Amino acid sequence: MTAVTEAHPGAAHGAGPRGWGHLRSPGFVRALWMTPLFGAIGLGLVLFFRWLGHYDPLWKWETITTVAFLTMMPLGFLAGIGSFDYWASYAIGRPTPEHEDHSSHGAKSWRDYFRVNTDHKVIGVQYVVTTFFFFVIGGLMAMLMRAELAQPGTQYLNPQAFNDVVSAHAGLMIFLFIIPSFAGLANFVVPLMLGAPDMAFPRLNALSYWLLPIAGVTFLAGFFAPGGFGCGWTNYPPCSTSAPWGNIFFSMGVQWAGASSIMTALNFLVTIITMRAPGMTFWRMPLLVWANFTTSMLVVVATPFIAGSQFFVMFDRVMHTHFFDPSHGGYVLGYQHIFWFYSHPAVYIMMLPGFGIMSEVIAVNARKPVFGYRLMALSLLAILVLGFSVWAHHMFVAGMAPWLRVPMMVTSMIIAVPTGIKIFSWLATMWAGRIRLTTSFLFACGFISMFVLGGLSGIYLASVPIDIQASDTYFIVAHIHYVLFGGSVFTIFAGIYFWFPKMTGRMYDERLGRLHFWLTFIGFNATFFPMHLIGLDGMPRRVADYAPRFADFNLFISLASFLLGASTLVFFYNMIKSWRSGPPAPANPWRALTLEWLVSSPPPIFNFDAIPQVVGGPYEYGVPGARHAVLESETMHAVEPEEVEKSE
Amino acid sequence: MTRRSVLQLIVIGAVAGALATVVALALPWLPHVASKEGERIDFVFWFVTWICIAVFAIVAAVLGTALLSFRVPLDDDQDGPPIHGHTKLEIWWTAIPAVLVTAISIVSAVVLAENGKATANPIRVNVYAQQFAWTFQYPGYKNVSLPNLYLEKGRSVELTLRSRDVIHSFWVPQFRQKQDLLPDQDTKLIITPTLTGEFPVICTELCGLGHAVMRTRAIVMTPDGFASYMTKATKPQKLSGLAIFAAQGCGSCHTLSAAKSSGVTGPDLDYLAAYAKRAGKPLDAFVRESILAPGAYIEPGCANTMPPNFKELIQPKQLDALVAYLVKNGTKTTAHKGCG
Numbered sequence: 001m002t003a004v005t006e007a008h009p010g011a012a013h014g015a016g017p018r019g020w021g022h023l024r025s026p027g028f029v030r031a032l033w034m035t036p037l038f039g040a041i042g043l044g045l046v047l048f049f050r051w052l053g054h055y056d057p058l059w060k061w062e063t064i065t066t067v068a069f070l071t072m073m074p075l076g077f078l079a080g081i082g083s084f085d086y087w088a089s090y091a092i093g094r095p096t097p098e099h100e101d102h103s104s105h106g107a108k109s110w111r112d113y114f115r116v117n118t119d120h121k122v123i124g125v126q127y128v129v130t131t132f133f134f135f136v137i138g139g140l141m142a143m144l145m146r147a148e149l150a151q152p153g154t155q156y157l158n159p160q161a162f163n164d165v166v167s168a169h170a171g172l173m174i175f176l177f178i179i180p181s182f183a184g185l186a187n188f189v190v191p192l193m194l195g196a197p198d199m200a201f202p203r204l205n206a207l208s209y210w211l212l213p214i215a216g217v218t219f220l221a222g223f224f225a226p227g228g229f230g231c232g233w234t235n236y237p238p239c240s241t242s243a244p245w246g247n248i249f250f251s252m253g254v255q256w257a258g259a260s261s262i263m264t265a266l267n268f269l270v271t272i273i274t275m276r277a278p279g280m281t282f283w284r285m286p287l288l289v290w291a292n293f294t295t296s297m298l299v300v301v302a303t304p305f306i307a308g309s310q311f312f313v314m315f316d317r318v319m320h321t322h323f324f325d326p327s328h329g330g331y332v333l334g335y336q337h338i339f340w341f342y343s344h345p346a347v348y349i350m351m352l353p354g355f356g357i358m359s360e361v362i363a364v365n366a367r368k369p370v371f372g373y374r375l376m377a378l379s380l381l382a383i384l385v386l387g388f389s390v391w392a393h394h395m396f397v398a399g400m401a402p403w404l405r406v407p408m409m410v411t412s413m414i415i416a417v418p419t420g421i422k423i424f425s426w427l428a429t430m431w432a433g434r435i436r437l438t439t440s441f442l443f444a445c446g447f448i449s450m451f452v453l454g455g456l457s458g459i460y461l462a463s464v465p466i467d468i469q470a471s472d473t474y475f476i477v478a479h480i481h482y483v484l485f486g487g488s489v490f491t492i493f494a495g496i497y498f499w500f501p502k503m504t505g506r507m508y509d510e511r512l513g514r515l516h517f518w519l520t521f522i523g524f525n526a527t528f529f530p531m532h533l534i535g536l537d538g539m540p541r542r543v544a545d546y547a548p549r550f551a552d553f554n555l556f557i558s559l560a561s562f563l564l565g566a567s568t569l570v571f572f573y574n575m576i577k578s579w580r581s582g583p584p585a586p587a588n589p590w591r592a593l594t595l596e597w598l599v600s601s602p603p604p605i606f607n608f609d610a611i612p613q614v615v616g617g618p619y620e621y622g623v624p625g626a627r628h629a630v631l632e633s634e635t636m637h638a639v640e641p642e643e644v645e646k647s648e
Numbered sequence: 649m650t651r652r653s654v655l656q657l658i659v660i661g662a663v664a665g666a667l668a669t670v671v672a673l674a675l676p677w678l679p680h681v682a683s684k685e686g687e688r689i690d691f692v693f694w695f696v697t698w699i700c701i702a703v704f705a706i707v708a709a710v711l712g713t714a715l716l717s718f719r720v721p722l723d724d725d726q727d728g729p730p731i732h733g734h735t736k737l738e739i740w741w742t743a744i745p746a747v748l749v750t751a752i753s754i755v756s757a758v759v760l761a762e763n764g765k766a767t768a769n770p771i772r773v774n775v776y777a778q779q780f781a782w783t784f785q786y787p788g789y790k791n792v793s794l795p796n797l798y799l800e801k802g803r804s805v806e807l808t809l810r811s812r813d814v815i816h817s818f819w820v821p822q823f824r825q826k827q828d829l830l831p832d833q834d835t836k837l838i839i840t841p842t843l844t845g846e847f848p849v850i851c852t853e854l855c856g857l858g859h860a861v862m863r864t865r866a867i868v869m870t871p872d873g874f875a876s877y878m879t880k881a882t883k884p885q886k887l888s889g890l891a892i893f894a895a896q897g898c899g900s901c902h903t904l905s906a907a908k909s910s911g912v913t914g915p916d917l918d919y920l921a922a923y924a925k926r927a928g929k930p931l932d933a934f935v936r937e938s939i940l941a942p943g944a945y946i947e948p949g950c951a952n953t954m955p956p957n958f959k960e961l962i963q964p965k966q967l968d969a970l971v972a973y974l975v976k977n978g979t980k981t982t983a984h985k986g987c988g
Contacts, residue, residue: 154912158912158913159857159858159859159860159912159913160857160913160951160953163854163856163857163859166854226951227951227953230854230856230857231854232854236814236815236853236854237814238813238814238815238831239814239815239854239855239856242813242814243856244951244952244953326830326831326832330832331832332815332830332831332832332833333830333833366714366718366728367726367727367728368727368728368729368730368731369730369731369732371731371732371733371734372732372733372734372738373732373733374733375733375738397817397826397827397828398815398828398830399827399828399829399830399833399835402764405760406753406757406760409753409756409757410753413749413750413752413753414746414749416745416749417742417745417746417749420741420742420745421738421741421742423707424741425738427707427710427711427714428731428734428737430710430711430714430715430718431710431713431714431718432718432728432729432731433714433718433728434718434720434724434726434727434728435714435715435718435719435720436719436720436721436722436724437715437719437722438722445711445715448707448711449707449708449711452703452704452707453704456700456703456704459696459699459700459749459752460693460696460700462749462752463692463696463752463753463755463756464756464757464760465688465689465692465756465759465760465763465824466689466692466693466696466756468689468824468825468826468827469678469686469689469693469821469824469825469826471817471826471852472817472819472826472852472853473819473852510722532677533675533676533677536677536678536679536821537676537677537678537679537821538679538821538848538850540819540850540851540852541852542854542859543859543860544859544860545860545861546860547848591725620730621727621728621730622727622728622729622730623730626730
């Protein structure tokens with residue numbers, strides 16, 4: 001089981017391209033000329049048709065940017081690095097040998113992480129590292145905002161820059177950190193947990209990943225366009241349709257991130273439905289797999305709606321349609337309905353995978369079966385269904401049909417029930433267990449306590465009368481950070497610590513991990529808890545300036561937020577140092593039962609030498625002699641003379 | 649379950665509950681309530697708060713006890729008892745939260761319905777929002793338009809709200825009432841003030857660069873005070889440039905010493921003469937053009953972000969007065985950085 005990063009025997013990497021060959025073979029060099037080429041084609045198309053139609057002005061930068069820079073150039077980049085090579089060769093009838101041998105599978109050196117790679121484990125690592133890169137950028141934006149808000153008045157950011165930073169912070173954290181980092185962790189873990197050699201569609205998986213940096217660069221490039229995008233991540237029209245054209249950078253960034261999400265979700269669904277190992281019935285799947293199954297269903301149904309909403313905004317801007325233009329019969333509130341029909345389920349897209357991680361971490365570290373396993377899975381499905389019926393609780397003060405308020409309040413309240421079931425079941429799982437306080441378990445406890453607070457403030461917001469006072473204030477800022485930071489991000493940290501040994505083959509430093517947890521936990525609460533108060537007391541959100549009476553609170557919050565920001569330095573130090581020189585990880589450092597721990601750390605290139613046989617539930621801790629799965633190779637190993645010698 | 653852990657459970661739960669109660673009671677969570685609707689909303693707020701404190705205490709007790717009682721060293725290699733579930737317990741923790749949220753829903757729905765009812769003979773006010781100013785028009789008082797919301801203690805006001813450009817949101821924290829303003833349909837809000845005094849009117853929907861400073865005041869008066877104020881306000885008045893400057897919200901984005909405004913989003917209007925010189929136009933014509941067609945000349949360092957709809961919002965006579973006022977006060981000619 002030491003075939004850690006060894007390539008598949010059939011892999012014919014060869015010496016690779018030389019000299020001018022780089023220009024033709026997939027990679028960054030080819031992307032370097034294909035990206036501008038595609039951009040030039042887009043530019044030519046726009047100019048040609050504008051010239052043909054006698055449109056004035058010929059050089060309309062908004063249209064040119066949309067077509068040439070934000071659509072064609074990304075496609076050129078994807079073509080250049082080789083995302084489409086297999087499909088293109090196949091489509092035009094050329095032989096595709098270099099791909100049939102899985103040479104694009106697995107990683108032999110760090111360079112392979114910068115290539116189009118079809119190995120789900122490589123893609124998982126690519127995802128996680130990329131998303132943490134954007135986490136840092138989004139976090140630095142938050143630090144900028146807090147620096148500006150430390151005192152009333154305008155100090156570092158003018159209102160324009162502030163609105164841009166507010167919008168970009170949210171856009172990056174949601175679309176390029178939380179959602180894809182869950183996709184990344186699941187990418188690595190889910191096929192292993194299922195006993196599958198890879199995802200169902202490895203090339204699609206690679207394409208999904210490479211859309212992400214495009215989305216991120218698009219968001220960041222928006223800062224250099226006129227006006228940036230300063231209408232918040234919600235991008236409500238008419239603000240978004242009347243803002244300077246930097247706004248299309250948001251609309252198009254969402255398209256790339258959304259496309260990535262949808263493709264990954266489809267991939268997960270097909271993988272989970274069709275590639276489970278023999279004996280892995282649905283009721284024997286680990287809850288992480290259940291969580292990603294439900295999340296993927298949410299994504300494929302809901303994400304097209306935000307894509308639609310952003311297309312409509314972009315059409316209104318570029319093509320002069322009037323979806324949201326009231327002077328031509330457009331319907332302003334229509335946007336909010338479409339947007340939230342995605343963006344409320346998006347909250348669960350950002351939460352359910354975390355629920356899955358929690359079930360793994362808590363059961364393994366408390367050494368007990370997950371309490372009420374079936375109800376845990378069913379409550380995920382309940383949240384999935386209910387999640388589609390609560391969107392208008394974001395619009396209680398928006399001016400929608402008044403009759404819609406009470407039904408949406410009731411559904412929003414009811415969704416607390418399945419969520420409560422999950423919390424109580426985790427607590428019951430811990431109860432009477434033998435709890436080992438690893439870093440991942442600490443983050444799990446942090447998650448439960450913070451998510452309960454976020455859930456309780458959610459009850460306030462679900463109640464229409466209280467929401468009328470709290471809506472669009474710092475209370476909302478506090479609530480979403482308790483849910484998305486105290487909730488989602490804590491689970492991401494727990495998941496990273498939990499699977500770090502499996503992903504890298506190294507152990508991390510527990511002491512630094514605990515330090516990271518406590519700094520984050522304290523910094524987080526000191527930053528976000530006071531926001532509840534100033535919000536209810538009269539401070540609206542998304543403001544660059546505020547009434548002087550909130551000055552003391554804001555200074556305190558800003559100082560705390562810098563502590564919170566600094567706490568991630570401990571995390572990165574620990575991760576980077578342990579990855580380079582941490583002690584080698586055993587196959588199963590946590591003595592977990594699920595399949596990913598039955599193979600070496602990191603796993604061999606095709607995960608399992610032989611297809612495993614699942615023989616029981618995934619959490620049978622404390623049951624004498626219970627197994628979740630049996631590997632064929634174990635029986636083979638038993639007769640190998642070497643092994644016998646060692647054991648003697 | 650040992651007796652020790654049960655005791656721990658109770659103690660931790662009591663401590664957590666007490667702490668949460670102290671936090672709830674000792675901190676001023678809500679500003680002083682100044683409307684009937686607000687009083688009802690506060691009732692719901694505290695109703696929810698007590699339930700939440702109980703839930704928090706239970707969770708804290710179980711989590712705390714689990715961590716204290718059941719923790720073992722990292723290298724411990726034993727397992728816990730193989731408990732897979734407990735159907736009765738699971739039914740209870742499904743049913744009790746369901747009952748609690750149903751109760752909260754009922755209380756909320758009743759309060760919401762009550763808050764939709766005005767007292768007899770309400771004042772009607774049309775509220776208009778634009779980037780970045782508020783206008784309050786009183787149809788019952790000769791359609792007079794005022795930059796502040798004047799109200800009468802004890803008498804409901806029925807607001808009909810409409811935006812003139814993007815979405816804004818009307819909020820008075822002391823009234824606990826908030827409502828978005830849309831450009832394509834009217835929205836309604838009812839407020840029954842119970843205290844006299846001045847309260848901030850705050851825009852809470854991100855509406856552009858001047859969002860943070862889109863503020864005005866709600867002024868609640870005694871019935872007598874309100875009546876006499878409205879009599880005065882409805883008398884025909886001389887057009888005042890300063891009043892138009894304030895009513896159109898110019899000061900949200902522009903500094904002008906004469907109007908005591910300090911906005912920094914747009915150019916400092918004290919230096920209008922300098923800008924006119926740079927644009928190569930006579931001051932009077934330059935100021936007029938900059939209001940009607942803001943994009944015609946952009947001061948270096950500034951962005952073309954001024955709303956272009958002032959030509960529809962300001963009547964010709966008002967425009968004359970405003971231009972005259974700006975020409976009179978924007979006389980500095982020294983070189984000046986326009987924005988920032």
